[in-house]
Amino acid sequence: MQNPATPAYRIPEPLARVLGRLPRYPGSVLFVTGLNLVLARHLHPDTLHMLEGRSLRIHVADAGLRFDYTWRDGAFRAARHEVAAPDLTFRADAWDFHCLLQRREDPDTLFFSRRLVIEGDTELGLMVKNTLDSIDMAVFQPRAVLRDVAQVLRQRAEALIPSGARRQYSSRV
Structure with a gap:
């Protein structure tokens, strides 16, 4: 859990303005490349079946970044969710995502303190959250x-x- 004496880091506003103007698709391609290299092999086949064709988004709020992706044909793929909202969006600041990956913060704690927002398909969101909770973070x-x-x-x-x-x-x- 985050030490109360350690302040949460926020992306500086001038940098966030620049990052927020970057085109989404190339960033999503880089993001899914990382997911495919690091995460995909650790996901259970049932999870991958439930993800098939579903549209997902990671929104790093303080950086103005959005990574749109889907799981299709055995791999994560970059996507463009500009017309319709994705099936599931996880939104938090960069520091909160960092704390989640480092297991310094529990997703439920962040969710109930409104630092992690999950929008869209509730069942899908719960499945993704539980899947990430079950992965040994040593893989990262x-x-x-x-x-x-x-x-x-x-x-x-x-x-x-x-x-x-x-x-x-x-x-x-």
Whole structure:
């Protein structure tokens, strides 16, 4: 939980104005790349089935940033939710999202203190919250993230090398 002596950090207003003017889609592409590299492999198949085709948004209120995405065809994908509201939106300040990821704050505490706002499909929101609560946060530690990224890059590189060439290369090494 957050130490009352430690003030919550807020993105400075001049920086928030600049960040809020950035186009959403490229940021969402970067966001889902991170989700796919770090989080997707740790999600239960039932959760992924419930997420299929659902539109989601993370809104970092004090930074003016919105990341729109969906789960489709086995991966998180960037989306554009400009016409209709997403099925689910999580809105909080950057510091509160940081505290959630570090498990310094409980989502229920943030929700009831109105520092975390969940809008949209209640059942979907509860499922996402409970899923995130159940994930071992060690997967977000830099060493684990770098290990996961290296594994994905190795798999992709191996997929590009024809199997005959792969056997020839591995016999030389």
